[in-house]
């Protein structure tokens with residue numbers, strides 16, 4: 337059987353997103369046999385040749401009050417949208433919900449808008465949110481969909497606003513995995529583990545037993 341080919345592509349200014357990309361790669365390798373994963377740092381190697389990959393995992397931190405990281409801004413401008421048409425894409429984003437609580441992980445939202453509206457890509461890996469900054473926590477429940485059987489504690493955040501928020505089955509979700517290495521660093525490993533598992537399920541990648 338042909339092995340699935342995944343591209344993990346990220347921008348980083350201070351290295352945290354690079355470290356996260358490596359963790360995601362290791363997590364996939366620990367869960368799936370017979371898989372090829374190539375990693376691209378946009379600054380070092382530029383964007384990949386997208387047509388070589390069926391599955392794309394794209395990561396960006398947020399900077400300057402809600403902006404995409406610089407390497408991503410340039411990539412978005414220079415990539416013809418049809419190169420990503422119908423691609424299976426999942427997003428992860430790094431941010432800081434305490435210091436930047438009005439623009440928490442906004443980059444996830446910017447990348448999602450570009451991918452969904454301009455590129456017509458197929459987004460997977462939405463991540464449930466229980467936000468203590470809104471009334472959502474009064475009705476906080478696990479999402480029904482089997483894709484989202486994620487421990488409640490991993491879905492807790494505390495911020496005011498985020499361009500990365502949307503809804504799935506009338507529940508609040510982020511467009512992708514939101515990580516915060518400052519106030520929730522201790523949750524990162526488990527979040528990555530459950531997120532990769534949900535992608536393996538959504539993308540029908542082979543589970544190693």
Ligand SMILES: Cc1cc2nc3c(=O)[nH]c(=O)nc-3n(C[C@H](O)[C@H](O)[C@H](O)COP(=O)(O)O)c2cc1C
Nearest residue numbers: 349350351352353397398400401402431432436441
């Ligand atoms: C100047 C500056 C602006 C930032 N702006 C935001 C922001 O608007 N929203 C957010 O969630 N995080 C923001 N952050 C936090 C970064 O996204 C976070 O530190 C991230 O982990 C950095 O990733 P990197 O090391 O891969 O560059 C900002 C950080 C700095 C230093």
